[in-house]
Amino acid sequence: EDKVVQSPLSLVVHEGDTVTLNCSYEVTNFRSLLWYKQEKKAPTFLFMLTSSGIEKKSGRLSSILDKKELFSILNITATQTGDSAVYLCAQADYGQNFVFGPGTRLSVLP
Amino acid sequence: SAVISQKPSRDICQRGTSLTIQCQVDSQVTMMFWYRQQPGQxxxxxxxANQGSExxxxxGFVIDKFPISRPNLTFSTLTxxxxxxxxxxxxxxxxxxxSLGYTFGSGTRLTVV
Structure with missing residues (x-):
């Protein structure tokens, strides 16, 4: 069974800190790796990564994929309390099969 | 990206009863996906769900427990x-x-008592 592993599972930082969240996957027929932020119920889309080594950025968030080593990282610089959330990564294959990781619960303290 | 209207947003139900959750999409989509997120998971x-087929x-999930309807390309229900x-x-x-990834509805928080 495909497996997506995230680390750490929880993280507490102070505002202004930089955090790196990790996601590793084991999958055949890989299509893309996605990152989501979940604050209440519905996850909101952050990034979709399909190619190795190409960093995607959105404001203070950035992400990169390493298809050789089968992992991705999500960086958040200058964290703010509004970044507190669960960050989920998910891998999708060409069969539209989706597997989510357990998530990293990030708490940013003022 | 598509906008999904999901309802109800929450409900408290008695055991043994059934609840139908609806999702309406503002554009036609081929496939719709239904997820469950148990507490802390x-x-x-x-x-x-594909339109026009089962x-x-x-x-671990069966149709008798979670029947799904997909009557057209913009709507689906999960019971x-x-x-x-x-x-x-x-x-x-x-x-x-x-290219914008997958979009989620706003979610339905179900509590069964």
């Missing part, structure tokens, strides 16, 4: 049948958004 795919269920407290979860529908 990640998202688990229940089934994939839904495809993941291991949680004969509920027990173990069904208390957040239920989410999702559609593919191309």
């Amino acid at each position: 990640s998202l688990t795919l229940i089934a994939t 839904a495809t269920y993941e291991s 949680v049948s004969n509920m027990s407290p173990e069904d208390s979860s957040i239920y989410l529908c999702s559609v593919e958004g191309g």
